[in-house]
């Protein structure tokens with residue numbers, strides 16, 4: 853599926869948009885999202901994740917997806 857991969861890379865390069873939603877009630881404050889995507893996620897003084905932007909620029913999309921996949925409680929959803 854070489855062309856599919858190329859198309860996917862083009863789409864990433866061109867930007868597009870993603871929408872992030874979080875279910876803060878399930879957050880355990882591990883902080884991995886903040887380490888992976890600082891500026892997008894931040895663990896507040898209450899020990900819960902805060903979303904600093906719900907529509908990050910394209911350069912952050914990879915980190916946002918990695919953060920979502922790494923969340924131990926699957927709190928983070930990323931929709932194209």
Ligand code: SF4
Pocket residue numbers: 878879880881882883884885886893895900901922923924925926927928
């Ligand atoms: S990785 Fe998940 S559980 Fe950990 S702080 Fe972020 S949203 Fe909360």
